[in-house]
Amino acid sequence: MTAEFLALTRVRESFPQAIIEYHSFRGDDTLVIRKEWLIPVMKLLKEEPDLDYRMLMDLAGVDYLPRQPRFEVVYNIYSLNRKSRLRVKVQVTEEDPEVESLVGLWTIANWMEREVWDMFGMRFPGHPDLKRILMYNGFEGHPLRKDYPITKRQPRIGPKE
Amino acid sequence: MVSFKDIWGGQIITTKLEDLVAWARKSSLFQYPFVTACCGMEYMAVACAHYDMARFGAEVPRWSPRQADLLWVVGTISHKIAPILKTIYDQMSEPKWVIAFGVCTCTGGFYDNYATVQGIDTIIPVDVYIPGCPPRPETILDGLIKLQKKISQQKQEL
Numbered sequence: 001m002t003a004e005f006l007a008l009t010r011v012r013e014s015f016p017q018a019i020i021e022y023h024s025f026r027g028d029d030t031l032v033i034r035k036e037w038l039i040p041v042m043k044l045l046k047e048e049p050d051l052d053y054r055m056l057m058d059l060a061g062v063d064y065l066p067r068q069p070r071f072e073v074v075y076n077i078y079s080l081n082r083k084s085r086l087r088v089k090v091q092v093t094e095e096d097p098e099v100e101s102l103v104g105l106w107t108i109a110n111w112m113e114r115e116v117w118d119m120f121g122m123r124f125p126g127h128p129d130l131k132r133i134l135m136y137n138g139f140e141g142h143p144l145r146k147d148y149p150i151t152k153r154q155p156r157i158g159p160k161e
Numbered sequence: 162m163v164s165f166k167d168i169w170g171g172q173i174i175t176t177k178l179e180d181l182v183a184w185a186r187k188s189s190l191f192q193y194p195f196v197t198a199c200c201g202m203e204y205m206a207v208a209c210a211h212y213d214m215a216r217f218g219a220e221v222p223r224w225s226p227r228q229a230d231l232l233w234v235v236g237t238i239s240h241k242i243a244p245i246l247k248t249i250y251d252q253m254s255e256p257k258w259v260i261a262f263g264v265c266t267c268t269g270g271f272y273d274n275y276a277t278v279q280g281i282d283t284i285i286p287v288d289v290y291i292p293g294c295p296p297r298p299e300t301i302l303d304g305l306i307k308l309q310k311k312i313s314q315q316k317q318e319l
Contacts, residue, residue: 135276136241143275152275156240157247158283 005029007086010051011041020091028087035073035090039100045077045086046105053077053086056102059112061120065146069093071122075102092122101126119144179317186230186256187312188218190305193229193253195246198236200263203295212298217305226252231308232285237265238278250285256318258288258308263295270294 005024008031012019018037023030033041045053058076071092078085090099101124102109113124114133121142124130132139136156141148194204207214214220223229226249238246250259261281264270267290269279281287288311291304 134241148275150274153279154240154275155243155278155283157243158278 006084007031007045007051007053010048011044014044015041027085029085030087030089032089032091035092035099038088038090039102039105042075042077042088042102042105045088052079052081053084055080056106056108056112057085059102059109059116061116061122061144063120063144063146071097071120073099073116073122097122099124101130103127118142121145178319180313182317182319183313183315186317187309190217190219190231190258190308191221191223191229192219192231192233193224193226193249194222194233194235195249196233196235197238197242198263198265200235200265200295203298203301204233204235204262207298207301212302214302214305217302217309219305226250227254229253230257232257232259233262234259234266234281234287235262237270237272238281238284239276240278241276243278243284246281247284258312259285260304260308261287261290262301262304264292265294267292 007029008019008022008024011031011033015037018033018041020032020034022032031041045051055078056075057078058074060074060076062072062074064070064072069091071094073090073092075088075090076085077088092099097120099122101113103113103124103126110128111133113127114130116122117124117127117130118132118134119142131137135143138156139154141152194201196204206212208222219231226232230253232250232253234246250257259281261267265272265277266281267287269277273279278284289304289308291301293300296304
């Protein structure tokens with residue numbers, strides 16, 4: 001059964017419309033929120049003293065093709081003082097692949113968001129310099145999308161296929 | 162009839178200039194290690210005292226391609242780094258040789274994906290392929306000896 005957890009209670013108090021779903025399994029707490037509420041919710045989780053999720057451990061994209069909405073962005077945050085982890089997800093549609101940038105809250109989000117842009121083609125309005133980080137300039141498409149052809153090669157030099 | 166042997170006490174040997182140059186070239190390989198991945202650990206193991214590549218004259222790594230004549234390509238080569246590898250190969254002066262070290266360098270290995278060059282011989286010529294993931298130091302020394310054999314049989318540009 002899904003148990004209540006502190007972050008859920010506090011987010012529900014402050015932003016009752018933000019939560020889509022949640023679950024908690026053996027201390028593995030997850031919140032799925034509406035993406036327009038991402039910044040206020042993350043600010044609350046980071047800055048409230050009793051929540052104190054001050055560390056952004058990871059930020060990743062997921063492609064759930066053919067599910068709708070197709071994409072998700074997953075934020076794993078950690079409270080160093082409380083030794084507590086929380087996973088926050090936002091769902092992103094294929095037509096509007098945009099999520100507000102978190103660089104204003106966590107500087108480390110800069111490179112992670114560039115990676116998600118590079119691999120999945122999601123844009124992050126508010127990001128100071130959203131360009132590819134792993135692939136090279138001139139690479140076409142986003143290779144971790146499920147509809148990127150698995151055998152497609154784009155060599156910069158050498159034989160072209 | 163007085164022979165060389167009588168005058169110099171057997172201290173002279175005769176050979177062809179080309180053979181002499183080949184012997185010198187194969188026995189003093191100055192290497193440029195282009196190390197991009199985990200195979201680098203095996204390269205270090207071979208270069209260090211236990212396996213001691215210096216026994217074969219390949220002692221000094223040069224960190225400038227212009228001073229090197231043997232390019233070790235050690236580790237996975239992605240499409241992003243491929244132009245850099247090509248530039249370094251072009252910067253080396255003749256005569257030069259290339260060893261593909263590890264299966265990723267030889268064929269791409271199990272990285273059959275969007276990011277990885279499927280064998281560096283699609284970019285630059287390769288003299289010796291050393292397979293393995295990573296290759297054992299003995300395999301690497303075997304590859305080096307094979308390259309020396311190849312050099313001594315090549316036509317030497319003088």
